[in-house]
Amino acid sequence: MGTTASQLPKDLLSEYQELTFLTKQEILLAHNRFTELLAKEDRSSTSQRVPLEKVLTMPELKSNPFRKRICHVFSTSEAKDGSLTFEDFLDLLSAFSDSATLEIKSHYAFRIFDFDDDGTLDRGDLEKLVNCLTGETDDTRLTPEEMRQLISNILEESDIDKDGTVNLSEFQHVISRSPDFVSSFKIVL
Amino acid sequence: MDRRVSFDSNPHHMEAGPESPWDEGVAHRSFSPLIEDSGPRPIGHGEALEMADLAVEEEEEEEEEEQEEEEEGGRDNPAFLARQSDDPGSSATRETNPLVRQRWSAATQRVLCSMPSRTMGRAQDAIISRYCSRSEQLRLRRQTQTSIRDSDRSARPSIRGYRMEVEPEEEENKKEQLVTNLQSLSAADRMRMLRAMPVSMAEKSELRKLACNLKSGLPLSHREVSCHSRLKYCTASALSAWSSCLSFLQSLQLWQVALKRVSGRFGTGVLSYFLFLKTLLFFNALLFVITGFFLVIPQAANPPRHEAGNASFTGLELFTGGGYFTHTVMFYGYYTNSITNTSYGGGAATRHSTYNITLAYFFTIGIAFFITCIILVYSMSKSFGRSFRIYKSQGNLAVKVFCVWDFKVIKVSSVKLQSENICTQLKDNQQKASSRTVSSLQWEARMLALPVMVSAINLLLPSFFNIVAWMEEYDSPSVRIHVAIFRNLMLKVNVLGVLCYHWLGRIAVDGQSLSLECWESFVGQELYRFLLMDFIFMVLDTLIGEFLWKLFSQRVLRRKRKPVFDIARNVLELIYGQTLAWLGVLFMPLLPAVQIIKLLLLFYMKKASLMVNCQVARKPWRASQMSTLFITLLCFPSFLGAAVSVTYTMWTLKPSSKCGPFRGLQSMFLSGKHWIEQLQESNPSLGWLTWVHISLVENPIFLFSVAGIFLIVTYFYTQVVDGQRKIISLLQEQIENEGQDKKFLICRLQEAHERKHTVSPRRRQLRSREDSGTD
Numbered sequence: 001m002g003t004t005a006s007q008l009p010k011d012l013l014s015e016y017q018e019l020t021f022l023t024k025q026e027i028l029l030a031h032n033r034f035t036e037l038l039a040k041e042d043r044s045s046t047s048q049r050v051p052l053e054k055v056l057t058m059p060e061l062k063s064n065p066f067r068k069r070i071c072h073v074f075s076t077s078e079a080k081d082g083s084l085t086f087e088d089f090l091d092l093l094s095a096f097s098d099s100a101t102l103e104i105k106s107h108y109a110f111r112i113f114d115f116d117d118d119g120t121l122d123r124g125d126l127e128k129l130v131n132c133l134t135g136e137t138d139d140t141r142l143t144p145e146e147m148r149q150l151i152s153n154i155l156e157e158s159d160i161d162k163d164g165t166v167n168l169s170e171f172q173h174v175i176s177r178s179p180d181f182v183s184s185f186k187i188v189l
Numbered sequence: 190m191d192r193r194v195s196f197d198s199n200p201h202h203m204e205a206g207p208e209s210p211w212d213e214g215v216a217h218r219s220f221s222p223l224i225e226d227s228g229p230r231p232i233g234h235g236e237a238l239e240m241a242d243l244a245v246e247e248e249e250e251e252e253e254e255e256q257e258e259e260e261e262g263g264r265d266n267p268a269f270l271a272r273q274s275d276d277p278g279s280s281a282t283r284e285t286n287p288l289v290r291q292r293w294s295a296a297t298q299r300v301l302c303s304m305p306s307r308t309m310g311r312a313q314d315a316i317i318s319r320y321c322s323r324s325e326q327l328r329l330r331r332q333t334q335t336s337i338r339d340s341d342r343s344a345r346p347s348i349r350g351y352r353m354e355v356e357p358e359e360e361e362n363k364k365e366q367l368v369t370n371l372q373s374l375s376a377a378d379r380m381r382m383l384r385a386m387p388v389s390m391a392e393k394s395e396l397r398k399l400a401c402n403l404k405s406g407l408p409l410s411h412r413e414v415s416c417h418s419r420l421k422y423c424t425a426s427a428l429s430a431w432s433s434c435l436s437f438l439q440s441l442q443l444w445q446v447a448l449k450r451v452s453g454r455f456g457t458g459v460l461s462y463f464l465f466l467k468t469l470l471f472f473n474a475l476l477f478v479i480t481g482f483f484l485v486i487p488q489a490a491n492p493p494r495h496e497a498g499n500a501s502f503t504g505l506e507l508f509t510g511g512g513y514f515t516h517t518v519m520f521y522g523y524y525t526n527s528i529t530n531t532s533y534g535g536g537a538a539t540r541h542s543t544y545n546i547t548l549a550y551f552f553t554i555g556i557a558f559f560i561t562c563i564i565l566v567y568s569m570s571k572s573f574g575r576s577f578r579i580y581k582s583q584g585n586l587a588v589k590v591f592c593v594w595d596f597k598v599i600k601v602s603s604v605k606l607q608s609e610n611i612c613t614q615l616k617d618n619q620q621k622a623s624s625r626t627v628s629s630l631q632w633e634a635r636m637l638a639l640p641v642m643v644s645a646i647n648l649l650l651p652s653f654f655n656i657v658a659w660m661e662e663y664d665s666p667s668v669r670i671h672v673a674i675f676r677n678l679m680l681k682v683n684v685l686g687v688l689c690y691h692w693l694g695r696i697a698v699d700g701q702s703l704s705l706e707c708w709e710s711f712v713g714q715e716l717y718r719f720l721l722m723d724f725i726f727m728v729l730d731t732l733i734g735e736f737l738w739k740l741f742s743q744r745v746l747r748r749k750r751k752p753v754f755d756i757a758r759n760v761l762e763l764i765y766g767q768t769l770a771w772l773g774v775l776f777m778p779l780l781p782a783v784q785i786i787k788l789l790l791l792f793y794m795k796k797a798s799l800m801v802n803c804q805v806a807r808k809p810w811r812a813s814q815m816s817t818l819f820i821t822l823l824c825f826p827s828f829l830g831a832a833v834s835v836t837y838t839m840w841t842l843k844p845s846s847k848c849g850p851f852r853g854l855q856s857m858f859l860s861g862k863h864w865i866e867q868l869q870e871s872n873p874s875l876g877w878l879t880w881v882h883i884s885l886v887e888n889p890i891f892l893f894s895v896a897g898i899f900l901i902v903t904y905f906y907t908q909v910v911d912g913q914r915k916i917i918s919l920l921q922e923q924i925e926n927e928g929q930d931k932k933f934l935i936c937r938l939q940e941a942h943e944r945k946h947t948v949s950p951r952r953r954q955l956r957s958r959e960d961s962g963t964d
Contacts, residue, residue: 018380018383019383019390019397059599063599063600063604076391088389103385107387114311119306119307120306133590133594133611133615134615135605135609140612142615146615150590150618154590160924161924161927161928162925162929163931163932167307168309175591179814179817180814184592184597
């Protein structure tokens with residue numbers, strides 16, 4: 001645990017401090033938690049990837065309905081399998097931190113809610129979003145009729161240019177009307 | 190007949206006919222390069238999905254729009270005119286109308302996918318080009334600000350604020366441009382821009398390396414900063430030092446683990462109560478530090494000579510605040526109106542320091558209140574600014590759906606509960622078109638009766654209000670919450686108002702008749718008792734009341750759920766306690782310390798009770814708006830009332846003649862006034878202060894003019910806000926029009942593509958007709 005191999009070098013630490021919204025203590029804590037997720041033999045190398053299943057065992061993400069989408073959005077892996085390096089993990093924590101700007105948070109929230117990765121929130125995305133929000137069990141799901149009506153109402157309110165989808169600017173416009181978003185969109189280790 | 194023919198060969202049937210400016214040929218020619226150009230990009234799975242979805246969307250939008258058009262009467266646009274199917278015979282128009290098409294062609298699909306509004310949120314190069322132009326804007330803005338004097342290249346007013354148009358280039362050039370822009374920004378700006386870019390860490394790191402490496406090669410003259418920007422740099426570094434100091438204080442992480450557990454299980458609403466408690470702790474700590482350094486320590490170091498400390502310490506003093514404590518540094522009466530002379534150092538190097546306790550008392554209280562006022566107003570305005578929206582657009586449903594999920598909640602049962610709550614909310618939304626004789630211990634103990642009664646009232650009446658609210662029917666839950674807060678608030682304001690009248694209006698004026706030697710100490714003791722009783726009742730309520738209520742509701746009422754943590758009521762209790770503390774600091778300088786201890790104990794007690802007795806609320810709590818409300822309540826009735834009472838006391842009431850630092854004066858305020866007046870003689874270098882005081886503070890004309898200017902500025906700002914509202918509605922209309930244009934263009938593109946592909950079967954048809962004709 002205290003070997004030099006698992007410590008962060010100072011220049012990397014200061015670079016991470018400059019490029020993210022995290023403080024030094026938060027970065028060190030993130031490093032500790034990340035190395036715990038790595039298998040024992042991988043702990044010495046710096047750019048190891050943690051597979052998706054291991055990331056999802058973290059208590060902060062375990063019961064979050066958006067956990068898979070979060071990992072996919074922040075993952076930089078070629079295979080698009082949702083695995084995270086330490087830098088991806090820091091990106092995640094930075095976007096969800098206290099001092100991140102509203103713009104960063106709304107940008108990543110948009111990407112998380114864009115389930116089919118096409119750059120806009122269309123009906124399918126909104127339907128999946130509402131299903132995630134209302135839970136997995138059958139008795140909390142909305143009926144198809146209610147869902148259709150709800151999504152039409154949402155589109156009517158938020159789709160300004162009336163093209164049937166919510167793009168990033170429209171999403172950010174909606175988010176700016178809610179003062180609670182910044183405090184809800186937070187994950188603290 | 191004619192129409193039908195043109196209908197077949199021209200699927201987009203134009204009612205307007207040949208007079209329309211949107212000539213078919215023109216449109217066709219302008220789109221063909223686009224169709225040729227759209228390169229061989231493989232359509233991924235996501236894009237294939239979009240094809241079907243888009244088609245379905247377009248169809249539904251079409252139906253909505255056609256209904257809209259029938260209502261509005263259409264706009265001056267041939268596409269709209271074309272859609273109006275006022276030809277009753279052609280019921281077939283709907284199916285063959287191209288805007289209701291089932292399948293977009295591949296080319297159209299590619300164009301759709303690569304539109305800037307769709308790639309902005311997703312593709313790396315689009316983000317880079319967006320930030321490129323943004324950094325360009327920032328660079329220009331900074332240049333025109335700092336280099337006004339060396340205006341050789343870019344400080345021309347015509348460029349200020351204009352976006353320099355970058356020619357459409359490829360990804361690499363955009364990146365280089367971004368790097369160049371980043372270099373020319375200051376280090377702080379560069380860091381802020383890099384942090385705010387939503388790209389991966391590897392990209393940011395690369396950009397940073399490029400920007401820093403190239404920057405170090407610049408000649409020295411570029412790095413010279415003008416005097417103006419050096420001043421800005423100094424202020425910026427001072428501000429950053431102050432913010433790092435604040436962040437250090439935050440990183441002390443008082444109660445960090447506890448707060449995380451509370452928010453993990455109960456969410457942001459309940460967390461706001463504990464954060465509010467932390468804020469109050471900060472206020473009291475500040476007050477304690479100020480009064481401690483400037484009042485308590487100097488007076489404690491120089492105890493007055495002739496104080497008769499006859500009473501001995503018995504346990505009751507902790508509750509009544511009297512007895513032994515009366516003649517200690519805790520209360521007003523102990524302080525002398527002397528100028529203490531301390532000499533330290535020995536021999537030839539003795540130095541005397543004088544400390545005027547009277548002046549110190551007056552100015553300390555004044556400055557402490559002033560600083561608290563500034564901090565409160567600042568945090569209130571910041572909090573208000575965050576939750577104020579200029580344009581109140583109709584409906585909150587989209588906001589609710591996008592912002593409702595609280596990512597801090599991690600416990601599984603709480604997550605499930607949150608989901609249930611959201612489901613209930615969404616379903617509900619759908620169903621709707623909410624006062625002696627001899628000072629003895631016995632007499633002191635009897636003094637406890639009033640605080641006990643007031644605390645009991647404070648405890649029982651809110652429960653009574655809850656029962657009444659349960660019987661009443663409200664339109665919406667938020668109305669219920671606001672009514673409950675209002676009732677509690679009125680109760681507390683009335684209680685405090687009556688108490689203030691009782692103390693300041695009767696006891697202070699008539700102190701002799703109650704044979705009180707020192708009415709200020711007495712009022713201080715009363716406040717101490719009230720604060721303490723309030724705390725004891727809160728403890729009893731938390732330990733016993735909530736626990737009993739939980740047992741009652743589970744056994745007798747047979748409810749499955751535990752009671753809910755009543756955030757509003759608890760926050761009002763905190764505000765009430767803080768008002769008492771502010772009222773009492775004039776009479777008991779150590780009251781903030783008592784309040785600090787009380788808040789610390791309260792935190793742990795409430796947290797323990799929360800974990801054991803309560804469960805997550807059904808209705809979600811709008812945390813930030815409520816925080817604004819609480820800070821506003823803290824500022825307006827609470828702090829303002831306390832400040833007004835203290836000012837009234839200092840200005841009008843006659844201090845006791847036998848005790849305290851203001852003995853002998855007509856009012857406390859006069860001490861400051863006398864000092865200013867005799868400043869002229871004693872210290873001529875500070876004579877300007879006297880002049881300032883006479884001509885500004887005591888001059889009504891100056892105050893009137895300041896108030897007038899303030900009102901004018903406020904009016905100006907309200908006009909600006911009105912103008913902005915109008916502009917916002919105009920812009921929304923414009924965006925909608927642009928959306929229509931976009932749809933129109935996509936449809937024409939589609940037709941153009943189709944015509945290219947269907948021309949061969951049609952030619953075959955024509956040729957076959959010709960053949961049949963000639964035969």
